[in-house]
Amino acid sequence: MFDIRYIRENPDAFDAGLARRGLAPRAGEILALDEEARKYTVVLNEMQEKRNAASKLIGQAKAKGDDAEFNRLREEVESIKSQMPVAEDIQKKKQDEIRDILSTIPNIPAEDVPEGEDEAANVEIRKWGEPKRLNDAKEHFDLGEALGQMDFETAAKMSGSRFVLLKGQLARLERAIASFMLDLHTGEFGYTECNPPLLVKDDALYGTGQLPKFAEDLFKTESSMRTAEEVVDYIRKEVGAGSTIGEFKKYKDAIQKRLAEHAFSHWLIPTAEVSLTNIVNGDILTEEELPLRFTAWTPCFRSEAGSAGRDTRGMIRLHQFSKVELVSITTPDQSKDEHERMTGAAEEVLKRLDLPFRTMVLSTGDMGFGAQKTYDIEVWLPGQGQYREISSCSNCGDFQARRMNTRYRVAGEKKKLNPVHTLNGSGLAVGRTLVAIMENYQQTDGSVAVPDALKPYMGGVEKIEALK
Structure with missing residues (x-):
């Protein structure tokens, strides 16, 4: 805004x-x-x-x-x-x-963002690690299915396409990845761990910019009543506790109308950015308490409305996936440095896991709706033979803050209120990190070695092998 x-x-x-x-x-x-x-x-x-x-x-x-x-x-x-x-x-x-x-106009790009129509104009700013060139490298879904621990068919039976069922040590590995990320971000980078709601109201998604423009990318839930107690209370007031069935029928239309008036809906979060950023929705903060830093590991839900035909196999593009999110709330003077810091925190995860990556600054035509400037971190996938996005870290400036009416009181100026700046980033997408580990740590016998950084979280398991 x-x-x-x-x-x-x-x-x-x-x-x-x-x-x-x-x-x-x-x-x-x-x-x-x-x-x-x-x-x-x-x-x-x-x-x-x-x-x-x-x-x-x-x-x-x-x-x-x-x-x-x-x-x-x-x-x-x-x-x-x-x-x-x-x-x-x-x-x-x-x-x-x-x-x-x-509300439907995207944020204005920062001056140093490269101009271009799409991802072809993105600029690589650094690269870390040497991409692994493996003979007969397999993609993660072939590895996972052969291990008997990545099941798309069963997931499709209960939920449809773009869902996965992880089992055994692969399920544990995904949990280990998330725990490792949270420990790193809270222990070394000063983020406060949160366990936020997964269902949010319209205002929350409006605040972070998903509504009204991107409703088709979201999943919405609906309910025809709030609670049984509210319904019973209403009937008692309108009809009377000792009423006959005939009297209840007399008030049927009125009761149905009342229930319709009390219908409500929530949206499943597409990312914990929504929940974490809205922690400060409508607040007046003090300059002294900024920056605020929040992190959370949550499921994320996306309809992938615009991705027909893309990544139809595997875990790259699912309707439900998990992610460790990073959110910062800063003053305008802090946000540029905070953007670099946040991106560095996300990169550190890949360094500790010894996964080669490159960091790109996105062009004006490839940035998200609310971003002033975005860094994409792309991890190397030997099975695909290319780098794929695993994190986007964006500085939104005051764009979201104005939509949320979130301000801070300038130190020494009691009456002066300025919009805060907000930043968000993946630290990282957990499912895609699992994919990267499987493809980079695959062994010739079809097993997957566990990275050293994750061994303390795996209860002594050093290698994931096929279920027996």
């Missing part, structure tokens, strides 16, 4: 930022609506002043016994009162139109 004052003062810069995203200019359209809304603000202020002035004169006319003036002024006040809701309604509609437009 953007500050309308910024667009008023910098319309050309705003449109230039959109152009870098490959988008048409919008400043003129937005400012025309803004001018209309502000015009009605002036009209409402004038009405308010006239009403207040007339109200004072009414008292004076009454004190003088001037009935004619008293009645004229009273009619004037009533006329103004009747006109104000109309002006207020028009003003609100214009403001809502502005908000609706701004």
Whole structure:
């Protein structure tokens, strides 16, 4: 979300930022609506002043016994009162139109983000480790199925495509990976571990930018009632505790209407970024307590609406997967350094696991909706013979903070409130890390060696072999 004052003062810069995203200019359209809304603000202020002035004169006319003036002024006040809701309604509609437009416009890229239409314009900024070139390297799904511990067929029976059932030591390895990541991020990088809700309301997803634009990428749940107790209480109040069946039938339509009014929905989180960032939704923080750093290991749920035909086999692109998320809340002065720090924390996971990777800065055409700047970390997969994304670390600036109305009080200035900056990153995608370990640590006999960093989490297991 953007500050309308910024667009008023910098319309050309705003449109230039959109152009870098490959988008048409919008400043003129937005400012025309803004001018209309502000015009009605002036009209409402004038009405308010006239009403207040007339109200004072009414008292004076009454004190003088001037009935004619008293009645004229009273009619004037009533006329103004009747006109104000109309002006207020028009003003609100214009403001809502502005908000609706701004809520669908992506963040403006930082100045140092490379320009380009898509991932072809991404720039490699560093590389770590030597990619392994294995003879007859297998992909993770062939390895996992041969081990008898990665089952897509059974998962499909209960849930459909793009789900997996892990069993035995592979399931344990995934848990070990997540535990290792959490211990590293909390113990060495100062993140606070959280266990957040997986179901969130509309406002939470609006705050982080998934709604309204990307609803089709999400899974939504619905319920027709809140609790049995609420239903029983309502029936007792409306019908009476000792009522007959006939009386209940009489109130059937009213009860159904009431239940419909109480229907509610939640969304399954596509990433713990949503839950962790919304910890501070609507808060006023102090400069002294920033930065805040949160981490969580959660399942994530995505419809993958735009990925038809991509990665149809294996664990690269699932509807349900787990991820260790990193979120930071900072001041504007801190966010650039925090972005580098967060990316370094994610890279450290791969270094400790001895998995080769490269770090890319994404181009303007490949960045996510809410990002000012994004680093993608891509891990080497010998089975595919290429690097694949395993983490995205983004600095969102004040884009999400404005949507959440999250601000901080500037030290030494009691009245000055500024939007915070928010950052998020995968530290890492746990399933993809499992994939990378399987492909990089595969042995000629089909087994998978356990990386040294994970052995303390595996209860003495050093090699994953086929189930017997």
